[in-house]
Amino acid sequence: MTxxxxxxxxxxxxxxxxxHDVSLTIARGSFTGLIGPNGCGKxxxxxxxxxxxxxxxxxxxxxxxxxxSIPRRERATLVAxxxxxxxxxxxxxxxxxxxxxxxxxxxxxxxxxxADRKVAMRALDDVGASHLAPRPVTELSGGEQQMVSVARALxxxxxVLLLDEPAASLDLKHRAQLGAALxxxxxxxxxxxxxxxxxxxxxxxxxxALFAMREGRIVAQGPPSDVLREDVLAGAFDDSRVRxxxxxxxxxxxxxx
Amino acid sequence: MRPARRLVWALLALSGILAIVVAFALSxxxxxxxxxxxxxxxxxxxxxFRLRIPRVLLAILVGASLxxxxxxxxxxxxNPLAEPFTLGVSGxxxxxxxxxxxxxxxxxxxxxxxxxxxxxxxxxxxxAIVYRLxxxxxxxxxxxxxxxxxxxxxxxxxxxxxxxxxxxxTRALQILRWMVGTLDVVGIDLVWRMALFxxxxxxxxxxxxxxxxxxxxxxxSAAALGVDVRRVERTVYAASSLVVGxxxxxxxxxxxxxxxxxxxxxxxxxxxxxxxxxxxxxxGAGFLVAADTxxxxxxxxxxxxxxxxxxxxGGPLFLVLLARKTRYAAI
Numbered sequence: 001m002t003x004x005x006x007x008x009x010x011x012x013x014x015x016x017x018x019x020h021d022v023s024l025t026i027a028r029g030s031f032t033g034l035i036g037p038n039g040c041g042k043x044x045x046x047x048x049x050x051x052x053x054x055x056x057x058x059x060x061x062x063x064x065x066x067x068x069s070i071p072r073r074e075r076a077t078l079v080a081x082x083x084x085x086x087x088x089x090x091x092x093x094x095x096x097x098x099x100x101x102x103x104x105x106x107x108x109x110x111x112x113x114x115a116d117r118k119v120a121m122r123a124l125d126d127v128g129a130s131h132l133a134p135r136p137v138t139e140l141s142g143g144e145q146q147m148v149s150v151a152r153a154l155x156x157x158x159x160v161l162l163l164d165e166p167a168a169s170l171d172l173k174h175r176a177q178l179g180a181a182l183x184x185x186x187x188x189x190x191x192x193x194x195x196x197x198x199x200x201x202x203x204x205x206x207x208x209a210l211f212a213m214r215e216g217r218i219v220a221q222g223p224p225s226d227v228l229r230e231d232v233l234a235g236a237f238d239d240s241r242v243r244x245x246x247x248x249x250x251x252x253x254x255x256x257x
Numbered sequence: 258m259r260p261a262r263r264l265v266w267a268l269l270a271l272s273g274i275l276a277i278v279v280a281f282a283l284s285x286x287x288x289x290x291x292x293x294x295x296x297x298x299x300x301x302x303x304x305x306f307r308l309r310i311p312r313v314l315l316a317i318l319v320g321a322s323l324x325x326x327x328x329x330x331x332x333x334x335x336n337p338l339a340e341p342f343t344l345g346v347s348g349x350x351x352x353x354x355x356x357x358x359x360x361x362x363x364x365x366x367x368x369x370x371x372x373x374x375x376x377x378x379x380x381x382x383x384x385a386i387v388y389r390l391x392x393x394x395x396x397x398x399x400x401x402x403x404x405x406x407x408x409x410x411x412x413x414x415x416x417x418x419x420x421x422x423x424x425x426x427t428r429a430l431q432i433l434r435w436m437v438g439t440l441d442v443v444g445i446d447l448v449w450r451m452a453l454f455x456x457x458x459x460x461x462x463x464x465x466x467x468x469x470x471x472x473x474x475x476x477x478s479a480a481a482l483g484v485d486v487r488r489v490e491r492t493v494y495a496a497s498s499l500v501v502g503x504x505x506x507x508x509x510x511x512x513x514x515x516x517x518x519x520x521x522x523x524x525x526x527x528x529x530x531x532x533x534x535x536x537x538x539x540x541g542a543g544f545l546v547a548a549d550t551x552x553x554x555x556x557x558x559x560x561x562x563x564x565x566x567x568x569x570x571g572g573p574l575f576l577v578l579l580a581r582k583t584r585y586a587a588i
Contacts, residue, residue, distance in 0.1 A: 052480040076483035086475040089335045092528045100471055103482045108467050111261040111531065152478070 002063075003028040003192055004049060004079065004160050009058035011044055018044045019216045021058065026160060026194050031186060031206055033224075034196045036213035037237050042196045043084065045213070046162050049194065050081040062159070076104035080158035082149050084165050091136035094148045098124055098133075101155030123154035127181045142169035150178065154185070160192045167199050175199070179206060200228070200253035212236040228253060264532045271539035275317075278543045282313050282550040287558060311445045315507065316549045316563075317542040318448065319440065320514055322455055322504040324541025326497045327515020328522070328534045329462050332473035333493050334397050338578060340515030341501040344402070345383045345409030347512065350498075350505035352413040353379025355432050357506075359424040370506070373454055377502035383409050384494050438511035438564020440549050451507055458500035463535060465489055465496075470530035511545070511564045513571020518544050520574065 005025040011018050018041045026032050034042050047053040048060055051067045060067040062078050070078070080101070088097070101123065102116040112120070124130045129147040137145055146169055153161055167175045183206055185191040195207075210227040212220040213236070220232045227233075228251045233242040241256040258266070284290065286309060294301040327340035334344075341347045353375035360371065386409060391402035417436060421429045434441075442448065468489040471479035480486050504511075518541040522533050548567055553560040 047477075050481050052477065072483040072485060076481065079481075081478070081481040083475065083477040083481075086478065088474050089337065090473055090523075090528045092474060096527075096529060097474060100474065100478070100482060103467070103471060103484075108464075111259070111264075149478075156482070 001028045002026065002061075004194070005061045006045065006049060006055075007059045007061060009045070009048055009055040009060065011041075011048060011053065011056055013044075017216060019048070019055075022213075022216070022218055023058075024211055024218060024221075026192060027208070028159075028192055029186070029190045030192060030208040031182070032194045033207040033210045034194060034213065035198070035200065035210060035227075035236070040213045041216040042213055043164055046081070046164050046194070046196055050079050050162055051075050052081070073104045076156065076158070078159045080153040080156040080161050082153045082161070082163045082166055085142075085169065086149060087145065088137050091138045093134055094124065094129070094137055094140065094151075095120060095133040097137055097148050098152045098155050101152040101157075104156070119157065120151075120155045123151040124148075126154055126185060127151050128177050143171060143174040146170060147174070147178070150181075160194065163193060163195045165196050165198065167197065182206075205250050214238065224251065260529055260532060263526060264535070267526055267532065267536050268539065271536055271543065275539055275543040275546070278546050278550075279313055279317070282316075282546050283309055285550055285554055287554070307444055308442075311442045311448050312440050312549070313546055314445070314448045315440050315442050315451075316546040318451060318455055319504045319508045319511060320518075320541040320543070320545025320548075321538045322459065322500045322541075323511065323514040324518035324537040324544070325459055325462050325534060326500050327541075328519035328530070328537040329465070329469055329493055330497060330515070331519060332469040332530050332534075333490065334391070334402055335473060335476075336397065336399050336402055337520070338399075338403060338516070338575060339406075340513065340519075341380075341497070341505075342410075342510060342512035342515065343575070344387050344406040345413065346380050346387075346406075346497065346501050347505050347510035348410040348413030349379035349381070349383025350376040350502040351379070351436065351510045352416045353377070353382075353502065354506040355417045355420045355436075358432055358435070359420045359428055370450065372506045373451075373503050376506035377499050379413075380498035380502040380505070381495070383413070384498055388490075388494070434562075435509040437562035438509040438567070439562050440508055440545075442507070447507060451503055454503045455500055458496040458503075459538070461492055461496040462500070463538075465492055466531045466534045469493070469534070473528075473530055509564055512568045513575065514541060514545055514548075514567050516578075517567070517571045517574055520578070 002025045006022055009022045010020055022045060036042055048055050054068055062070065067075060098120040099112045099116060102112050102119060106112055121130060121133065124133055127147045127150050129151055132140060132144055132148060137148060146166060150166060166178060170178060182191065182193060207224055210224050211218055212227055212232065219236050220227050228244055230242055230244050233253060234240050239255055242253065243256050244251055244253050288304055290301045290305055295305055323341055330339040330344060331337055354372050357372035357375040387402065387405050390405040391397045417432065421432050468484045471482055471484050472486060472489060476486055519533060519537045522536045522540055526532050526536060549563045552563040552566045555561065
């Protein structure tokens with residue numbers, strides 16, 4: 001069952017075209033990966049799927065409803081988004097940041113309820129970061145801040161979670177911790193996620209479907225075994241030296257220089 | 258303490274502080290006034306009701322305005338050094354206001370004092386320029402933000418000087434006195450008229466506190482959480498320009514109040530903008546009443562311009578904050 005989909009979506013920043021006729025579907029309860037070289041339009045596609053950018057052609061559909069016809073506040077209860085990198089200037093505590101995930105459920109003139117605080121603490125716990133709750137985010141490492149961002153999106157209790165390179169600033173241990181947390185949430189609570197990533201090693205073991213982009217178009221899609229192939233990846237990344245190999249039941253991808 | 262309770266206690270405490278400061282300000286002055294004299298002495302009554310009460314009310318309005326706008330602009334631009342004075346918004350208001358003063362202070366357009374309108378227009382124009390120069394996609398370049406504010410202030414200063422030079426002697430003197438920032442006011446009419454314009458602006462800013470709380474963390478996340486970021490930006494610019502324009506039109510560009518007060522609030526009450534903005538409003542009122550009482554009494558018979566007092570207190574604070582780069586990485 002499709003939960004979120006883009007249907008023939010095109011977008012350009014001014015005269016600079018970024019996306020051409022992109023159609024992508026995310027099945028409920030699935031993990032979908034979006035791969036492709038830098039600047040191919042992955043992040044723009046994610047913003048369109050979140051609804052913070054509107055497509056110039058085509059539509060984004062949430063359970064068949066056009067996303068732009070859904071009021072902003074309701075939309076925030078359906079789609080949660082973790083931007084690539086965010087560094088707050090002000091020393092908000094991690095809990096304050098995560099609590100903002102509850103905004104779409106509250107009133108403009110009320111502070112978050114006790115129930116909201118429980119949801120926020122559980123979201124922090126889910127990513128193994130509850131010890132960070134009282135700390136100012138300005139004093140956290142890049143990896144810790146990323147965990148707080150993911151927790152905020154989890155606290156949003158949305159139908160689908162969109163993550164833009166969540167592992168980019170994480171070290172090996174935090175990367176594994178985040179991956180394990182997302183997989184556990186999928187099993188326990190049926191989490192649906194779309195993940196933009198360059199971390200090709202993580203892919204085949206955890207993802208149900210992959211989409212590969214190049215220059216604003218989807219050039220390959222299917223289960224990981226269909227996409228993580230040397231010929232397909234060579235096309236997507238415009239790099240004839242892409243190699244794949246299997247170690248311990250996982251597919252590894254590298255470029256041979 | 259939970260944020261809701263923190264806000265209530267803070268508002269109570271700050272109201273108490275404001276009441277004490279106001280009582281002190283009303284009872285202090287070159288001429289000391291006792292309760293007895295207030296009943297019998299006509300001169301004392303005139304000083305108290307025509308000079309002292311309007312002056313304290315003006316200080317409350319201006320202090321609350323500058324501090325509220327300061328805390329809102331800091332959130333919106335994600336820059337702890339932003340405030341009406343450092344961003345050139347006060348300068349724009351001052352330039353607009355001096356045009357009106359040169360044309361004749363009393364002129365009005367459909368009942369609205371011309372000086373309010375031109376100051377509002379000047380402030381709006383300058384905040385638009387700062388926004389254009391400093392914005393780069395979803396981020397504001399902190400250096401460009403403050404630098405354009407400084408240069409706009411210089412331009413406004415030169416503009417005011419030019420107007421002073423071209424206009425007649427009395428008006429030039431009037432502009433000179435007002436440019437330093439002073440809360441000298443006679444009668445209460447102007448204060449009421451001012452309040453009529455400030456109130457809608459301040460209410461709009463209070464209405465936007467939750468949106469500003471989210472935007473202060475991250476603009477994209479705020480948008481994903483359902484905030485119409487562009488609309489909040491437009492609202493805050495318009496409301497800030499109105500509030501600062503009107504405050505500057507009457508009291509002159511009193512600097513750094515919008516920097517000192519929100520920082521004091523954040524140091525004691527944390528970063529939640531839903532707490533910081535209303536508390537800045539109250540503390541700002543008390544702060545300017547106190548600063549003005551100090552300015553008009555410290556020398557005995559003659560008085561200091563309150564703008565010079567706040568600038569002497571706030572300028573060094575700005576530099577201290579600038580030096581603390583570790584806490585505010587974006588400066």
